[in-house]
Amino acid sequence: MKKILIANRGEIAIRVMRTAKKMGIKTVAVYSTADRNAPHVRYADEAVLIGEAPSNQSYLLGDKIIEVAKSLNVDGIHPGYGFLSENAGFAEACEKNNITFIGPKSHAIKVMGSKLAAKEAVKAYNIPMVPGTDQAITDIPEAKKIAKGIGFPILIKASAGGGGKGMRIVEKEDEFESQMNRAISEAVNAFGDGSVFIEKYVSSPRHIEIQIMADAHGNVIHLFERECSIQRRHQKVVEEAPSVILTPELRHEMGEAAIKVAKACDYLGAGTVEFLLDENKNFYFLEMNTRLQVEHPVSEIIADVDLVELQIKVARGEALNIDQDDLKINGHALELRVYAEDPLNDFLPSVGTLAVYKLPEGDGIRVDNGFEQGMDIPIYYDPMLAKLITYGETREEAIELMLKAIADYKVKGIQTTLPFGTFVFNHDAFKSGDFDTHFVKKYYSPEALKAKQDEEAKIAATLAVKQYIEDQKLLRLPN
Known part of the structure; x- marks a missing residue:
């Protein structure tokens, strides 16, 4: 594989390109008119404009992207996450055009793309599942009868859903x-598919x-867990890795269950198996994400691997050179998604110009970033600017470093999730x-955040006054 096209934008496009360059692979960026001056465009070896700002006129144009790939003799396409990453038709089109899709085969995407089909696929492997229907349902009286049988509270979920829509x-x-x-x-509007299913609400x-x-070659490994409960x-x-609540025994059990899920759909490449864990530490299969996750860096850090490098290697037919027994958890990693959102206003998107944008630096700090000072935040895409990641030998060390990194992350012109x-x-x-x-x-409200900010401002002001008095005393001392 000598050249890959990254069918994405922002921080994930740069993240994939960084590993490709390390491996001696040339990179091609695609971009919309809104991203003409974006860092990922400059970072690539070649860049091609594919359409207007709205994603359905640019980043979702699978045929156009394949056309560009063919014209530039691209060997593989990495979809990142979002956009076309879990589009079975796009993966299939790549396969038909002799371009390697750096991800699973279209069959696995199809199976795991439907929550009901996914449940059906893993049923034979005795993986625990939340009690509920195993078929899509739209008949409301019938659904109500089933819900009463399961017992309230229950959860209604869109079969084709994700991101909390249709839930x-x-x-x-x-x-x-x-x-x-x-x-x-909601399911019809978001996914064009109104089928829902019902399950017991944990x-x-x-x-x-x-x-x-x-x-x-039949090898499947797991690279431990991520805790993703803060939503x-x-x-x-x-997100963080490892989870503070898992015992070694439970970690092993859940890891083995995840491997079985992957085998159930003949999986290839990087994927994530999601579980719910109840207060009694019973776990239940939720779904599988057939792509690289936003939060993959915390797993890379604790397992000491480059997941994008492994994706590329297995996509070109290589066998994994890591056995499960080779993997050990090293330290602790945390990730904060830095969104252009206002936490004081119900996390609504915050648009504007990055008048100031300076990233924190230092040992144990990693920022996967897609923006720079002076750029406008486009309204057309997911509002994530970057991912702030810290790691330490202990969880406490990673938390302290995260708080320092947030304080050193300077953003003006828009609101973010940093506070x-x-x-x-x-x-x-x-x-x-x-x-x-x-x-x-349970704990968060704009008022609680504002109170915390006011308290911190008061402490900072008190310290500043104290320092000023000390400095004045020094100045007044006789020579």
């Missing part, structure tokens, strides 16, 4: 019909996912490890 928690029977209608409507779960890697609107904001990160990493529930997916609902 509704129903606490009581009299709320069921309205929530079912809303879930179906009330205080932790969201634990296992990173796996599989080659074309807003069912989307992750903070929310400070709130989380300073919170006693997070520090103790005693939290679940309801962290934001």
